[in-house]
Amino acid sequence: MVNGIVLPIKKVFxxxxxxxxxxxxxxQRKLQGRLVAVDEYLNIHMEDTTEYVNNVRGRTLxxxxxxGNNILSIQPQV
Amino acid sequence: MVNGIVLPIKKVFxxxxxxxxxxxxxxQRKLQGRLVAVDEYLNIHMEDTTEYVNNVRGRTLxxxxxxGNNILSIQPQV
Amino acid sequence: MVNGIVLPIKKVFxxxxxxxxxxxxxxQRKLQGRLVAVDEYLNIHMEDTTEYVNNVRGRTLxxxxxxGNNILSIQPQV
Amino acid sequence: MVNGIVLPIKKVFxxxxxxxxxxxxxxQRKLQGRLVAVDEYLNIHMEDTTEYVNNVRGRTLxxxxxxGNNILSIQPQV
Amino acid sequence: MVNGIVLPIKKVFxxxxxxxxxxxxxxQRKLQGRLVAVDEYLNIHMEDTTEYVNNVRGRTLxxxxxxGNNILSIQPQV
Amino acid sequence: MVNGIVLPIKKVFxxxxxxxxxxxxxxQRKLQGRLVAVDEYLNIHMEDTTEYVNNVRGRTLxxxxxxGNNILSIQPQV
Structure with a gap:
C-alpha cells in the first residue's frame, strides 16, 4: 500500500x-515542453513550452x- | 470510524x-484503461488508456x- | 467546538x-445508491448506484x- | 494573528x-435552513432546508x- | 524564504x-465591505457588505x- | 527527489x-505586475498590476x- 500511495507521482518524477x-x-488547450520540476501537488515547471489550442500549434510560452489543481493530465510526449 | 476513513480509497486500491x-x-469524456497506481488524493496512473467522448471511442492515449481533483468517479470496467 | 468540528461528517457516517x-x-445529475464507505474528504463508495439526469432515471452504474470535492451534497434517500 | 486565523469559522460556529x-x-441556487453542524472545511449539516432558485422558492430538501468547497458564502438569515 | 511563505496572507491580515x-x-460579481477576519485559507468574514454585478451596485448583504477557494482576488478598496 | 519536490515553487520564488x-x-484574463510575495499554495501578492482581457490592456489594479488555486500559470514577463 505504501508503494500504491507514491506511484502516480513517481511516474511523473x-x-x-x-x-x-x-x-x-x-x-481546449495543451502545453508541450520539457519538464524541469514537479512537486507532490503536481505543480509543474516547464521550459521550451508551446501551446496547442484544439491541437493547432499556438503561442510559444x-x-x-x-x-497542479488546474492540470487534468500529464503524458509523456510521443 | 477508522475503517470508515480508509474504505473508499481501499476500493480503488x-x-x-x-x-x-x-x-x-x-x-463529456471518460478514460478506460488499466490502473497501474493510485494515491490518497485519487491521482491515477493508467496504461493502455482509451478516450471515450459521449460514449464514442476516441483517441488512444x-x-x-x-x-485526482479533476476525477468525478472511478468504476471497475464491466 | 470539538463536537462542531466532527459533526457534518458524522451525519454522513x-x-x-x-x-x-x-x-x-x-x-444536472444525481446518483442514488447504497453508501458503503465514506472518508474525511467525503470521498464516497456506493453500490447499486443509479444515475438521474434532470430527475429522469438514467444508467445503472x-x-x-x-x-469528494466534486460532490455538492449528500442526503438520506426519502 | 492567532485570533485572525480562527475568526471566519468562529462566525459560522x-x-x-x-x-x-x-x-x-x-x-443560481441558495439553500436556507437550520445549521446543525459545521467543521473547519466549512462542510455543513443543515436541517429543514429549502432550496431557492433565482430567489424563487423551490424544493423542500x-x-x-x-x-464546503462548493459553498460560496454563508450568511445569517435575516 | 520563511518570509516569502507568509507574505501574501500577511498583506490580507x-x-x-x-x-x-x-x-x-x-x-461577474464583486463584494465590497469591511474585513473583519481572515484565516490561512483566505476564508473571509466581512461586514457591511455590498454586492456589485458587472460594476453596478446590487444587493446589500x-x-x-x-x-477562500472561491475567491479570485482581494484588494484594498481605493 | 527532495529537489524535485521543492523546485516548481522555487522557480516562482x-x-x-x-x-x-x-x-x-x-x-480570458491575465494580470501583469511586480511579484511581491508568494507562498507554498502559490497565493500571490502583486503590486503595480494591470489587467489584460483577451490580450487587450484593461484596468489598472x-x-x-x-x-493560488485560481491561478493557471505564472510566467516571467518577457
Missing part, C-alpha cells in the same frame, strides 16, 4: 528532463509554472 | 492491475497520469 | 449501509467511487 | 442552531450535508 | 478593519462569510 | 521583485492578492 504533454482542465 | 473507467469532471 | 442521494457539482 | 442562507458556487 | 473589494471566481 | 504574468483559470 520519471519524466523530469523529458518532453511532456500537459492537458489543462476545462480548456517558454518558461511556465502551472498550478 | 483493489482495482490496481484491472481495467477501470474514469469519468472526468465537467467533461497510452500512458497517462490524471490529477 | 450515520448513513453507511443506507440509501443516499448524491448531487454532483455543476451537473453499480459500483462507483466518487471523489 | 456562532450560527449553529440558527437559520442560515448558503449560496452555492456557480449556481430537509436533511442535507453540503461539501 | 494588514487589511483587517479596512474596506476591501473581493472578486468572486467565475462570476451585511454579514457574510466567504469560502 | 526566484521571480520575487520582478515582473510576472499570471494567467487566471477559466478566464495596483495592489492585489490572488488565491
Amino acid at each position: 520519471s519524466l523530469v528532463d523529458s518532453k511532456i504533454t500537459v492537458e489543462i482542465k476545462d480548456d 517558454g518558461t511556465v509554472v502551472i498550478r | 483493489s482495482l490496481v492491475d484491472s481495467k477501470i473507467t474514469v469519468e472526468i469532471k465537467d467533461d 497510452g500512458t497517462v497520469v490524471i490529477r | 450515520s448513513l453507511v449501509d443506507s440509501k443516499i442521494t448524491v448531487e454532483i457539482k455543476d451537473d 453499480g459500483t462507483v467511487v466518487i471523489r | 456562532s450560527l449553529v442552531d440558527s437559520k442560515i442562507t448558503v449560496e452555492i458556487k456557480d449556481d 430537509g436533511t442535507v450535508v453540503i461539501r | 494588514s487589511l483587517v478593519d479596512s474596506k476591501i473589494t473581493v472578486e468572486i471566481k467565475d462570476d 451585511g454579514t457574510v462569510v466567504i469560502r | 526566484s521571480l520575487v521583485d520582478s515582473k510576472i504574468t499570471v494567467e487566471i483559470k477559466d478566464d 495596483g495592489t492585489v492578492v490572488i488565491r
Whole structure:
C-alpha cells in the first residue's frame, strides 16, 4: 500500500528532463515542453513550452509554472 | 470510524492491475484503461488508456497520469 | 467546538449501509445508491448506484467511487 | 494573528442552531435552513432546508450535508 | 524564504478593519465591505457588505462569510 | 527527489521583485505586475498590476492578492 500511495507521482518524477504533454482542465488547450520540476501537488515547471489550442500549434510560452489543481493530465510526449 | 476513513480509497486500491473507467469532471469524456497506481488524493496512473467522448471511442492515449481533483468517479470496467 | 468540528461528517457516517442521494457539482445529475464507505474528504463508495439526469432515471452504474470535492451534497434517500 | 486565523469559522460556529442562507458556487441556487453542524472545511449539516432558485422558492430538501468547497458564502438569515 | 511563505496572507491580515473589494471566481460579481477576519485559507468574514454585478451596485448583504477557494482576488478598496 | 519536490515553487520564488504574468483559470484574463510575495499554495501578492482581457490592456489594479488555486500559470514577463 505504501508503494500504491507514491506511484502516480513517481511516474511523473520519471519524466523530469523529458518532453511532456500537459492537458489543462476545462480548456481546449495543451502545453508541450520539457519538464524541469514537479512537486507532490503536481505543480509543474516547464521550459521550451508551446501551446496547442484544439491541437493547432499556438503561442510559444517558454518558461511556465502551472498550478497542479488546474492540470487534468500529464503524458509523456510521443 | 477508522475503517470508515480508509474504505473508499481501499476500493480503488483493489482495482490496481484491472481495467477501470474514469469519468472526468465537467467533461463529456471518460478514460478506460488499466490502473497501474493510485494515491490518497485519487491521482491515477493508467496504461493502455482509451478516450471515450459521449460514449464514442476516441483517441488512444497510452500512458497517462490524471490529477485526482479533476476525477468525478472511478468504476471497475464491466 | 470539538463536537462542531466532527459533526457534518458524522451525519454522513450515520448513513453507511443506507440509501443516499448524491448531487454532483455543476451537473444536472444525481446518483442514488447504497453508501458503503465514506472518508474525511467525503470521498464516497456506493453500490447499486443509479444515475438521474434532470430527475429522469438514467444508467445503472453499480459500483462507483466518487471523489469528494466534486460532490455538492449528500442526503438520506426519502 | 492567532485570533485572525480562527475568526471566519468562529462566525459560522456562532450560527449553529440558527437559520442560515448558503449560496452555492456557480449556481443560481441558495439553500436556507437550520445549521446543525459545521467543521473547519466549512462542510455543513443543515436541517429543514429549502432550496431557492433565482430567489424563487423551490424544493423542500430537509436533511442535507453540503461539501464546503462548493459553498460560496454563508450568511445569517435575516 | 520563511518570509516569502507568509507574505501574501500577511498583506490580507494588514487589511483587517479596512474596506476591501473581493472578486468572486467565475462570476461577474464583486463584494465590497469591511474585513473583519481572515484565516490561512483566505476564508473571509466581512461586514457591511455590498454586492456589485458587472460594476453596478446590487444587493446589500451585511454579514457574510466567504469560502477562500472561491475567491479570485482581494484588494484594498481605493 | 527532495529537489524535485521543492523546485516548481522555487522557480516562482526566484521571480520575487520582478515582473510576472499570471494567467487566471477559466478566464480570458491575465494580470501583469511586480511579484511581491508568494507562498507554498502559490497565493500571490502583486503590486503595480494591470489587467489584460483577451490580450487587450484593461484596468489598472495596483495592489492585489490572488488565491493560488485560481491561478493557471505564472510566467516571467518577457
